[in-house]
Amino acid sequence: MIIVMMQGASKEQLAEVKKRIRELGYKPHVIHGETRNVIGAVGDERGKSVLQSLESMPGVENVVPILKPYKLASREVKPEPSVVEIAPGLQVGGDKMVVMAGPCSVESEEQILETAHAVKQSGATVLRGGAFKPRTSPYSFQGMEEEGLKLLALAREATGLPIITEVVNPRDVELVARYADIMQVGARNVQNFALLKMLGQLDKPVLLKRGMATTIQEFLMSAEYILAEGNRRVMLCERGIRTFETATRNTLDISAVPVLKGQTHLPVIIDPSHATGHAHLVPSMSYAAVAAGCDGLIVEVHPHPEKAASDGPQSLRPAEFAAMMKKLAEFAKVAGKSL
Structure with missing residues (x-):
């Protein structure tokens, strides 16, 4: 249910409504709007009719059922797009396009520093790099782990770029959070609900990647796990889905962009x-x-793709990335955004 507060409702009235929601066995999530606040009451669907009684409370305008199974991710709760702050002065979801770039895997100090300086010079605003790598084969390079995180922190210090890196295991959440500015959830972990719940308890942005066979609804339900724990700084990432086609690694579902934009504020x-x-x-x-x-x-860039420990064939060279960024600015302008 969505409890819509009256315009000008007091903080005391808002607090009383939240208190009553908890007494009824539901969890209140306040969404602050420009003119009024709304409260999402989340909990057992079977008894939600009891929430209708909140309409009689001071400061409440009306109570509206949420039709989507993903409550907090839905535009029913928050019609306007969310803007996620990932670093002071750097936001995702506004008029400025954010480009995250870097190697698939952190391999050495020289490699990550060279890449970080190159992508920053070309206009990237976030450095990506994998320290923990979930691989299909147990014999493939699994990442440098904490040493890789330290090298990413070194690159951040040298360039000023915030870093995004993947957390693979719930037991590593605390470790990765000490270094990362953005926590990335890979496609294989999109329904690792224990991991999602832990990330929901952090005060850090989370980039959630769609699974290779995940429907839009399943994707948004996974985002809901993070939101329901209290973390509102969630970004969704379409990274291709598995189809019958073999000419590409996956099939990029471009239609997911307008579909998601229509269904969620994230x-x-x-x-x-x-x-x-x-x-x-x-x-x-x-x-x-x-x-x-x-x-x-979020784009993979490597100074020497032919020597990359992972995903070399899909990694742009710094010069190629620079050329792409110049042309990308033109497309961003047409789309009403800037780089």
């Missing part, structure tokens, strides 16, 4: 690198994603 990021698996396809898919209305991109 920012939408596109990962053209994992979606295509081929570096030469990344620029065109990036342009298409911006034209479709995404809020940002």
Whole structure:
């Protein structure tokens, strides 16, 4: 249920409504609007009719059922788009496109510093890099773990770029959170609900990637796990889905951008690198994603892709990334955004 407060309702009235929601066995989530506040009451669907009684409380305008199964992620609760602050002065979801770039895996100090300086010079505002790598084969490179996190922190200190890195295991959440500015959940963990709940208890932005066979509703229900724990700084990432096609690593679902924009207030990021698996396809898919209305991109860049420990074929060289960024600015302008 959504409890819509009257315009000008006092803080005391808001507090009383929240208290009553808890007494009825539900969890209140306040969404502050420009003219009025609304409260999402989340809990057991079977007894939600008791919440209708809140209409008689001072300061309450009306009580409206939420039709979507994902309550807090839905535009029914928050019609206007959310803007997620990822660092002082840097936001995702506004008029400015955010580009996250860097290598799939952190491999050495020289590699991550060279890449960080290169992507910053080309206009990237966030450095990406994997310290923990979930791989299909147990014999593949699994990442440098904490040493990789330390190198990412070193690159942040050298460039000023906030860092995004993946957390793979619930037991590593605290460790990764000590270093990362943005916590990334990979496609394989989209329904790792224990991990999602832990991330929901952090005060850090979370980038949630769509699974390779995850429906839009399942994707948003996973986001709901994070939101329900209290963390509102959630971003969604479309990274390609598995289809019958073998010409690309995955199939980039460009239509997911407007579909998600219509159903949720959360920012939408596109990962053209994992979606295509081929570096030469990344620029065109990036342009298409911006034209479709995404809020940002996360792109793999490596100074020497032929020597990369993982995902070399889909990684742009710094010069290629720079050329893409110049053209991307034109598409962003047409889409009403800037880089």
